[in-house]
Amino acid sequence: MDRITTIGFDADDTLWHNERFFRMTQEHFAGLLAEYTERDRLLSRLLEAEKRNLARYGYGIKGFMLSMIETAIEVTDQRVPASVITEILHAGQEMLRHPIELLPHAQESIRALAPSHHLVLITKGDLLDQERKLAQSGLGDLFDAIEIVSEKTPDTYARIFARHGEGAERALMAGNSMRSDVVAPIMAGAWGVHIPHGLEWEIEQADTPFDHARFRALRHLGELPDLVGWIDGC
Structure with missing residues (x-):
């Protein structure tokens, strides 16, 4: 040998x-969109978006943020409030600041x-x-x-x-x-x-x-x- x-x-x-911060952000994301769709359906749509976007954005937090925004737009039929988009961006930025x-x-x-x-x-x-x-x-x-x-x-x-x-x-x-x-x-x-x-x-x-x-x-x-x-x- x-x-x-x-x-x-x-x-x-x-x-x-690393992954636990993604899970925490996903739960926050589900809370933000709770009035538009149920949690499991939302996270399933998010996973589909992440898979689609890997070739575009690659791996990491920034691609995850863009996938959340895309999913929010889709599940609300483009009616997602700007305040929700702002919260998604803040959540992603917090992930980027999280200590190791x-x-x-x-x-x-x-x-x-x-x-x-x-x-x-x-x-x-x-x-x-x-x-x-x-x-x-x-x-x-x-x-x-x-x-x-x-x-x-x-x-x-x-x-x-x-x-x-x-x-x-x-x-x-x-x-x-x-x-x-x-x-x-x-x-x-x-x-x-x-x-x-x-x-x-x-x-x-x-x-x-x-x-x-x-x-x-x-x-x-x-x-x-x-x-x-x-x-x-x-």
Whole structure:
């Protein structure tokens, strides 16, 4: 078994909290539109808008804000009050100002692996917001490289691990998203390690590759150094 030389880390909901702020804003959004439609129908329409708009706006809070505004216009037959649009904008701006809260074991696991492996932060979303969160996290100096990408595909991982290491075959990706952080790197030839968060965006769901030799699931990020040590020792 090839020794791992490069380790990729997802950011949102792997190193710090993220999805719970989207959920909180969704509930506020549902309250704003309560007189026009029921909550479940509204959130279903919002998810449809987010899926449609990924190709236009990409991932992140700004695209989420625009999708909420679009959904509000649709469900009110273009009668949404300007005050509601203002509240949606304020809610999104509050998300952009929210302080970073590291998840358990994030810093100690990165510090444990940094001396022996090439560490790359691989995240997608709005460039300015991701840079803000990384700066606030205090983890930036621990990474050898930062990659903020528009999408996480097998080709994306193949390019990143070739650029920042010795190829996908000697790389490992750790993250909370089954689709983006586990299945895609495995398809590129790397290890895919699932770090469950508890909240998962519907768009990021995928079948778990239980039978794949390069799939592992951990209880938390604190178990990653031992897993890497086991792989390197095989």
